[in-house]
Amino acid sequence: MTSYLLDTNVITHWVNKASGHALIEKHLFTLPIASLHISAVTVWEVSRMAEKAKVSTKASRALMEAIGLFAVEPLTAKIAAIGGSLHGWLSNKGQTIGERDSMIAGTALAQGHIMVTDNVREFERVPGLQIQNWRTGAA
Numbered sequence: 001m002t003s004y005l006l007d008t009n010v011i012t013h014w015v016n017k018a019s020g021h022a023l024i025e026k027h028l029f030t031l032p033i034a035s036l037h038i039s040a041v042t043v044w045e046v047s048r049m050a051e052k053a054k055v056s057t058k059a060s061r062a063l064m065e066a067i068g069l070f071a072v073e074p075l076t077a078k079i080a081a082i083g084g085s086l087h088g089w090l091s092n093k094g095q096t097i098g099e100r101d102s103m104i105a106g107t108a109l110a111q112g113h114i115m116v117t118d119n120v121r122e123f124e125r126v127p128g129l130q131i132q133n134w135r136t137g138a139a
Contacts, residue, residue, distance in 0.1 A: 002114065004036055005038065005107060007118070007119060009117060009119055010117060010134060020134075037073050038073070039072070039108075041100050041103045041104050042072075075103060079110045083105065090125055097126070102126075108130075109129060116133070117131060117133065
């Protein structure tokens with residue numbers, strides 16, 4: 001079964017009914033729930049957003065409920081090592097990506113998931129990472 005790792009921005013676009021949310025929802029509701037995963041890093045990011053009140057209380061609760069729908073991939077030593085190596089390697093090439101994004105990419109690579117993100121420009125720098133953008137329909 002093909003499996004997917006949902007980036008934080010995919011969850012927030014869907015929950016907040018932002019541009020492209022209907023396309024995201026179409027995928028979410030047609031794929032087996034067992035094929036949909038999030039990284040522990042996404043849990044961290046959503047929890048941080050809720051605490052910093054970057055979103056309303058109602059929206060914060062909705063985001064926290066949404067991440068509870070998906071299997072969470074833990075941040076293991078293997079994933080941390082892959083993410084750290086990716087971040088260092090890309091930095092050395094002058095193609096840096098965010099530290100948390102490197103850990104999310106490391107999770108997708110380690111687990112064999114397709115990365116689902118609206119941040120294609122950043123994640124496409126990661127060699128071997130399969131990417132889909134469900135917000136725009138680009139695969």
